[in-house]
Amino acid sequence: DLKLQFLYFIAEIKTMRSVAAVVCTLLGTSMGLEELSMLHRPAAIPHGWKKSSESIDKRALMEVTIGVKRENLQNLARAAKAVSDPDSDSYLQYPTPAELAKLSQPSAASLKSAKDFVQRYGMNIISVHPDGDYITCSATLAQIEEASHGEFDVFYHETTGAKTVRISNGVKVPKTVADSIDTFTGFHSFPLTPTGPKKLSGANVAGAVNPTVVRSTYGIAPVPKSGKQNIQAIAEFQGQYVRDSDLKHFCDKYNNGVNCKIEKYIGKNDQFPAGVESMLDTEYITSIGNTSTWVYSYPNVDFCNDLLVFTANVSAETTNFPYVISISYGSQKIDFCPSEVITRLSTDFQKLGLKGISVMISSGDDGSGGETRQGSNDGKLSPAFPASIPYVTAVGSTYFVSGVAGEQEATTQFGSGGGFSYDYPVPDYQSAVVAAYMAKVKLPSKKYATSARGNPDTSFLGESFTVVSNDITMAVGGTSASSPSFAGVVSLLNEICLAESGKPLGFLNPFLYKNPTILNDITKGTNAIGENKEAGWEATAGWDACTGLGTPNFPAMVAAVKTACKNAARRN
Secondary structure, three states: OHHHHHHHHHHHHHHHHHHHHHHHHHHHHHOOOOOEEEEEOOOOOOOOEEEEOOOOOOOOEEEEEEEEOOOOHHHHHHHHHHHHOOOOOOOOOOOOHHHHHHHHOOOHHHHHHHHHHHHHOOOEEEEEOOOOOEEEEEEEHHHHHHHHOOOEEEEEEOOOOOEEEEEOOOEEEEHHHHOOEEEEEOOOOOOOOOOOOEEOOOOOHHHOEOHHHHHHHHOOOOOOOOOOOOEEEEEEEOOOOOOHHHHHHHHHHHOOOOOOOEEEEEOOOOOOOOOHHHHHHHHHHHHHHOOEEEEEEEOOOOHHHHHHHHHHHHHHOOOOOOOEEEEOOOEOOOOOOOHHHHHHHHHHHHHHHHOOOEEEEEOOOEOOOOEEOOEEOOOEOOOOEOOOOOOOEEEEEEEEOOOOOOOEEEOOOOEOOOEEEEEEEOOHHHHHHHHHHHHHOOOOOOEOOOOEEEEOOEEEEOOOEEEEEOOEEEEEEOHHHHHHHHHHHHHHHHHHHHHHHOOOOOOOHHHHHHOHHHEEOOOOOEOOOHHHOOOOOEOOOOOEOOOEOOEEOHHHHHHHHHHHHHHHHHHO
16 A cells, blocks of 8 residues: 555654654764853954964963852852951951851852863863862863864964964853853963053153152051061062062162062062063062062963962962962953953952952053053043952052152153943942042043942052162152052051951951041042043042042051051950
8 A cells, every 4th residue: 555655654754853853962962062151252352463374283282270150159248348347346357268168169060060071171170279169271272172162363462573372252161061160261361461660751760769768758667576477479470570689689779677588489480581560569569568578470471361360379378378469460451351250350359358368459550541551442431450359459659749759649650540440330338439539520521430449449659660670770650669569568567467466457448448547648630641631530639530548658557557456356
């Protein structure tokens, strides 16, 4: 019967199709063809970088970092606020390493999912953070391409000739993996434009700022040693190295009796050539802080990933770690780092504050940030990242109106970075002063973020600083001079707090904003400088988006710290 045979034939085809569909689904899953999620959007290529047609050896190895998704971040935020608020009963009562880990530890399922992802693509796990929130891996470029569903290209910088291999078309991972990780980095962000402190035009080394001038200006005097561990550190990026002989040369001239030796290097540090940036950081934090100093060094080209690696390294230490850290690097280009990295780093620095660590970061040298070293912000004004993170202290720059003493104003040789962040809302500790400033200041003509985190928090001298680098003495300037110098002041204050309470000051901003009179208010100047002269932020009485709360009044700071730390000890 032809009709019956035909019906059997149709039924067989339907059965075969069903089997084929099942097979295709299984194969698709095993071959990585399941639903993908965009973890990181395609990278914005910074100014000066161009794609090359140069071939790539995809057998080359690269280290990558995976940020495993944390849980209960609201608990972390509450704890961070409590230990940093001088009016809180929990002020300076930092959790133990085990307690801190539990506050935001990833779930076992998320960590397993992240590890399975690594192994699925043949990447090798180098280390897992003690808290389970970071995994460091080694992988070939081919493996990274497969895992990220991206494609590597060679990029070169038109001015410097520097080359880097980056994936710029975004990072996609299976949706099940995206639910378990925040970041997958180390291969898609770009280097900062090679710059460093400005060698100032007409600056005379003989009449420049040096540690003696700094101490005299701010009334910085020796403090009694607490007898407790008090380590300070700088973090260096972009291949900037510290040279011990330059530091000795500088200290022999300006620092009799000061502890200028680098106690520990973490990461690669070639002694030659020294970086002007790294020597400026080192020479002033050691000169002012007069305590044990460490140097963290990250010579890779991926600044955004290196920040994640740095915070992971510091947070992994449980007993021996710095209480004060200064960073002189950043960018005022909006979205220079991926948004997921920007969010993740805010939590990272929150964790450092919960360890009792104070972090100072230079507020940037691109003034109001409409135009930046990494490119234009297309009519928007922006402060620097990572200085804009709400859990760090952003330090801007001032200068002497005449000579090396007397009245100070906002810098003029470069624009001291400041403004309002497009990434973070205004924090509680700053909301009142930001509202007061916006109500009285002449608002700039370009766009800016509203109800946002304001920068800087404080300021410090930043023009015509004497520095020794590669046996050459020169005068330089930048907020790169201001941050390590302010950090040195905080190390001295920590000696006071350690003596009174046994604890370091930790995240500083709530203390500073509740004690504004311990800083010298800077009321003159603007950061509408250079390429950004058309629009910027003015210095005014009180906090402003050019010089923050002002510069240190060291005797007043000592008195306020002694009171706050003594009160904390009595409550606990």
